Amino acid sequence: MMYALLITPARAEQVRKAVKEYGEVVFEQAEVMDSPGIRNALQSAARVAADVLILDIDAGPGPDLVAAVQGYRIARPYTRIFLLAPGRQTGDATVARLVGLGVYDIIDGPVEADWGALVAQALTRVPATYAQAARWHVMSGLTGEEQVKEKVVIEQRPVGVVTIAVAGAAPGLGCTHTALAICAFLARQGHNVALVEDSQNPVMQDYLKIIKADDGRVSNAWRIKGFDVFPFAKTGVDKFIERDGNFIFDELLPELRAGRYEYIVRDLGVAGKKRTREAFRSNLAVLVASAARWRWGDLLRIEPLSSFSLALVAPAEREVKEIRKIPELKAYVMPHHPDPFSMPDETLAELLRPVLPQAKKKSSFWPWKRG
Incomplete structure (x- = not known):
């Protein structure tokens, strides 16, 4: 210990x-x-x-x-x-x-x-x-x-702020897309939500400027679709740098505390050893992956795979059945939906069930x- x-x-x-x-x-x-x-x-x-x-x-x-x-x-x-x-x-x-x-x-x-x-x-x-x-x-x-x-x-909800980590098994599978969908869903349920971008390929800062997003609840935050976004600020040479081995999440703890968020979603980008460790600091670790057989090699390098909730992007039914045969693996189907802000609630509610309140009661x- x-x-x-x-x-x-x-x-x-x-x-x-x-x-x-x-x-x-x-x-x-x-x-x-x-x-x-x-x-x-x-x-x-x-x-x-x-x-x-x-x-x-x-x-x-x-x-x-x-x-x-x-x-x-x-x-x-x-x-x-x-x-x-x-x-x-x-x-x-x-x-x-x-x-x-x-x-x-x-x-x-x-x-x-x-x-x-x-x-x-x-x-x-x-x-x-x-x-x-x-x-x-x-x-x-x-x-x-x-x-x-x-x-x-x-029941099944940790005390205090709930953190959800989203990582991708490989580049281009929709890690950021899924993180945005989760945030939008939680915001629709009336929760106070923040998205923290810790990806190797940060894109949110440019996107937020293009859509002219509003200021967030606290400093360094932007607001879209009812939730706050903390983008990773690129350097002058557009290179991703984790200062002193830390993620932006660690640097933002004062702002995250000041925002009094109920849920914090971390977009971790492509899962590697370091990002996998970061994912397991959260209450729920989501791994976005393809169910295609020729992409199963992406999953073999993730350890321990069983600790993730696997979000399969637009899979065929046969491939889902094969993946679900893997012992202790929690796999969820994510239908193809080009707009992350309007993904069906039923899909996300099932994925997030372990960290969602079953009933809302006032203290x-x-x-x-x-x-």
Whole structure:
């Protein structure tokens, strides 16, 4: 297991010693930070493929810590987060808001406790659920009562922002076309959506200028068909450059957080080893491919293929049947449709079913009197 640590100096040595018994520390920052500091620290941590993040609630100001964790959740939806909450009691607003972001592993105790021992005990337990963290999801009201925000957890939908990665098994199969279709579909369903272009052959900036797209919700974004687009900005020599090995997605975390998007769709271009790893950072990885037998070689180089949802472009029925014989492979038929913004909803709803809410309910507040 690989661990990232964002902790205060007071607990750094204890936590560091405990974690090294269970795995490798791949990122560490031990200090009390201001607003820009905690934001930059979590952005840096998001660029490291850690399995677990251990976060000290005293590492930064509460509201800024919450906002920074939301950005981290966008980039690393599957990383397990442990929150150290020394001296915090039920009713703490910062803890409550972090629980709302899906941080359920709360480690609490007196400030002077042995935090190494507490962390070691927590690391041996199975991941906590909302039911175990619900007592923290409480905020003091103005009337002297307390209110518990009831968060509806939708089956098969991850907590927080949902990221969808779209890659192509080979050039020219319609990766960008499919990404646009997904965004348009989600926008039609009333969701707040962003498309991030991380393709080797970026085309969106020129397209947006040609159609004279409107400004988006936040800086660096353009708006079309009810959703925001973050195009990759080409250099003066029209060459695609991933600065310092990062994708534009990593550079845009502040804007993506500010936009409060429900869904973020990444157009990753042609899948290679690096882009395949990026795809698996998402909640749903879609691979656009041809079902033609002479193109099956494109699929053989993708590993692990079974981790993708396979979007087959205008396939023949016989070829679909053959591909669906492959064990554990999830294959969906994408009919030929030249306009990505009006692709049939039924087709996209089936592909996106794992990350779509099954029912929409509003959060409600239930009053509880202090005991």
